[in-house]
Amino acid sequence: MLAVLSKKERDWVKSVIKEEEIERYMQNGRDFIDDDEIWEKLRKNVKPDKKRIEDIIQKSMEIQTLEPDETACLLNIEDPEIWQQLFKVAKDIKKKVYDNRIVTFAPLYCGDLCVNNCLYCGFRRENVVIKRKRLTLEEIRRETEVLAGEIGHKRLIVVYGEHPSTDAAYIADTIRTIYDVKVKTKNGYGQIRRANVNIAPMSIDDLTLLRDVGIGTYQVFQETYHHETYKKLHPEGTLKAHYQWRLYCHHRALEAGVDDVALGALFGLYDWKFEVMGLLYHARDLERQFGIGPHTISFPRLEPAANTPFIQQTKYKVSDEDFKKIIAVIRLSVPYTGMILTAREPAYIRREVIPIGITQTDASTKIGIGAYSDRYTDQEEDRQQFILGDTRSLDEVIRELAQMGYITSFCTAGYRCGRTGDRIMTLLRTGREAVFCKLNAVLTFKEWLDDFASIETKKVGEEMLKREMEEIKNKLPQNVYEKLLEYYERIENGERDLYF
Amino acid sequence: MKSSLNITKESKMAKETFIFELKEAFNIIADEIKREYNAHIWLIEVLGKRYSYIAGCKDDSFLPPEFIYISEKFAVASSDWGKLPIEKKEELFSFLNKYVNKT
Numbered sequence: 001m002l003a004v005l006s007k008k009e010r011d012w013v014k015s016v017i018k019e020e021e022i023e024r025y026m027q028n029g030r031d032f033i034d035d036d037e038i039w040e041k042l043r044k045n046v047k048p049d050k051k052r053i054e055d056i057i058q059k060s061m062e063i064q065t066l067e068p069d070e071t072a073c074l075l076n077i078e079d080p081e082i083w084q085q086l087f088k089v090a091k092d093i094k095k096k097v098y099d100n101r102i103v104t105f106a107p108l109y110c111g112d113l114c115v116n117n118c119l120y121c122g123f124r125r126e127n128v129v130i131k132r133k134r135l136t137l138e139e140i141r142r143e144t145e146v147l148a149g150e151i152g153h154k155r156l157i158v159v160y161g162e163h164p165s166t167d168a169a170y171i172a173d174t175i176r177t178i179y180d181v182k183v184k185t186k187n188g189y190g191q192i193r194r195a196n197v198n199i200a201p202m203s204i205d206d207l208t209l210l211r212d213v214g215i216g217t218y219q220v221f222q223e224t225y226h227h228e229t230y231k232k233l234h235p236e237g238t239l240k241a242h243y244q245w246r247l248y249c250h251h252r253a254l255e256a257g258v259d260d261v262a263l264g265a266l267f268g269l270y271d272w273k274f275e276v277m278g279l280l281y282h283a284r285d286l287e288r289q290f291g292i293g294p295h296t297i298s299f300p301r302l303e304p305a306a307n308t309p310f311i312q313q314t315k316y317k318v319s320d321e322d323f324k325k326i327i328a329v330i331r332l333s334v335p336y337t338g339m340i341l342t343a344r345e346p347a348y349i350r351r352e353v354i355p356i357g358i359t360q361t362d363a364s365t366k367i368g369i370g371a372y373s374d375r376y377t378d379q380e381e382d383r384q385q386f387i388l389g390d391t392r393s394l395d396e397v398i399r400e401l402a403q404m405g406y407i408t409s410f411c412t413a414g415y416r417c418g419r420t421g422d423r424i425m426t427l428l429r430t431g432r433e434a435v436f437c438k439l440n441a442v443l444t445f446k447e448w449l450d451d452f453a454s455i456e457t458k459k460v461g462e463e464m465l466k467r468e469m470e471e472i473k474n475k476l477p478q479n480v481y482e483k484l485l486e487y488y489e490r491i492e493n494g495e496r497d498l499y500f
Numbered sequence: 501m502k503s504s505l506n507i508t509k510e511s512k513m514a515k516e517t518f519i520f521e522l523k524e525a526f527n528i529i530a531d532e533i534k535r536e537y538n539a540h541i542w543l544i545e546v547l548g549k550r551y552s553y554i555a556g557c558k559d560d561s562f563l564p565p566e567f568i569y570i571s572e573k574f575a576v577a578s579s580d581w582g583k584l585p586i587e588k589k590e591e592l593f594s595f596l597n598k599y600v601n602k603t
Contacts, residue, residue: 175548212547216550415551416551420552423558483564
């Protein structure tokens with residue numbers, strides 16, 4: 001790919017942004033991120049007293065979204081003991097909303113061509129060391145066969161660069177291809193049941209096209225909420241330079257009827273406390289305008305990438321200690337949301353922060369284009385957006401999670417039976433979704449153990465399942481337990497995809 | 501002669517109006533059914549693998565839902581079909597069939 005855009009690329013770039021699909025959501029011509037107001041709140045809420053913090057904790061425990069002043073208070077806590085208390089509360093909230101399950105998924109990168117030139121990104125247009133490639137539908141089918149048939153994933157996050165060759169029509173084709181794959185496994189069959197997408201901001205028409213092919217969650221990270229920093233990192237004249245086109249893409253998705261949207265910020269670009277405030281304002285604006293908040297929030301930290309010196313130079317790198325605080329404060333601020341921790345982080349960090357409120361994580365992760373079916377094992381800088389911190393297999397991660405007391409879930413039931421949009425919001429806020437989480441975790445974990453687990457992991461997993469079944473028997477109505485037992489036995493006999 | 505852009509806009513608006521009216525009507529029916537029979541029903545739009553919530557009860561019992569399709573695009577889900585008398589179920593689907601097929 002050339003550093004200079006071709007005429008076709010330039011024409012495409014000009015056609016993407018639709019100003020009227022930004023302005024309709026703004027108030028008095030302004031977006032909902034007021035940088036001065038955020039700083040003012042962070043300044044005003046220093047040294048919060050214990051009573052105030054207890055009141056905020058109580059509100060979070062009632063699964064209510066916090067006010068910006070309240071989140072600012074939490075971000076300003078200095079006492080290490082109170083932070084420990086917050087970590088414990090974050091864990092309790094996660095248990096209340098989602099129980100002890102961790103959903104797993106894998107990323108599938110379909111292309112690394114990109115018209116943008118973001119200073120921190122390995123895939124930026126001017127980074128000539130990257131090998132550029134867009135997968136064909138046949139290559140995507142092969143990738144999916146490995147993911148669903150050999151590793152056992154049921155849920156993907158499918159990732160694309162922003163480029164005319166990976167536009168909405170291509171994305172729709174890839175999603176259809178992924179959903180069509182069905183692979184025979186040891187005792188049943190493997191299939192991707194939910195394909196979430198990490199893609200560029202799009203128009204309502206394009207998002208409607210993606211909704212109609214049945215995408216799962218629409219995930220777009222704002223990268224940084226700080227206007228000036230955003231401007232510096234996304235050079236003028238590039239598509240991504242338009243802050244508000246990106247900021248309102250989830251609004252457009254909800255308007256298009258994609259009723260699960262996911263937020264995120266890339267930590268390390270600007271002050272971490274500011275970014276957490278930005279995420280909160282974003283969630284609140286979605287709630288205000290649509291009654292639906294983010295399905296998940298992600299909080300990736302900058303990781304090294306090929307020929308990308310910005311990453312070493314940034315002064316906003318987030319320490320491990322602050323990373324834990326970020327996770328806890330997001331968990332308390334938007335208590336109903338799913339929270340994603342990825343394999344960017346090394347295993348020791350994942351072990352430490354999963355208990356603070358994480359609901360989803362990836363494993364057996366490869367982010368090179370075509371990497372699953374190529375079966376290459378080492379990380380290759382020139383075909384990856386960044387370098388991963390944890391390349392352990394799904395089997396290893398599942399075993400470790402089980403030893404930590406977490407049941408791995410491959411559940412994709414919610415979005416296939418109408419637990420989406422404001423309905424899922426209600427179920428999450430009332431703690432009722434946790435019951436579905438538990439039941440579907442048991443069934444999907446059983447499927448995975450039967451089809452893919454190593455002997456060692458199967459042993460640990462089956463012991464865990466026994467405990468989970470016992471808990472369900474004691475907690476839930478008899479008819480629910482009986483239905484679970486029936487489904488469990490049917491899965492043992494080779495049936496797949498049974499869910500509550 | 502209308503331009504294709506206008507036709508697209510008109511059909512989009514017609515679809516929005518249809519969904520809005522369907523939601524309103526379904527919410528009233530779902531409330532009534534919940535009140536009278538303690539049965540939770542909800543309406544979904546079928547979008548490939550995605551079954552998106554449109555209207556109706558937001559909570560339900562914890563049993564697996566069963567779907568009754570009104571058309572290729574719409575279905576009603578419930579874990580409580582057994583609680584509904586047959587005639588009520590027929591009345592519900594007769595109304596929804598007419599409503600969806602009329603549009």
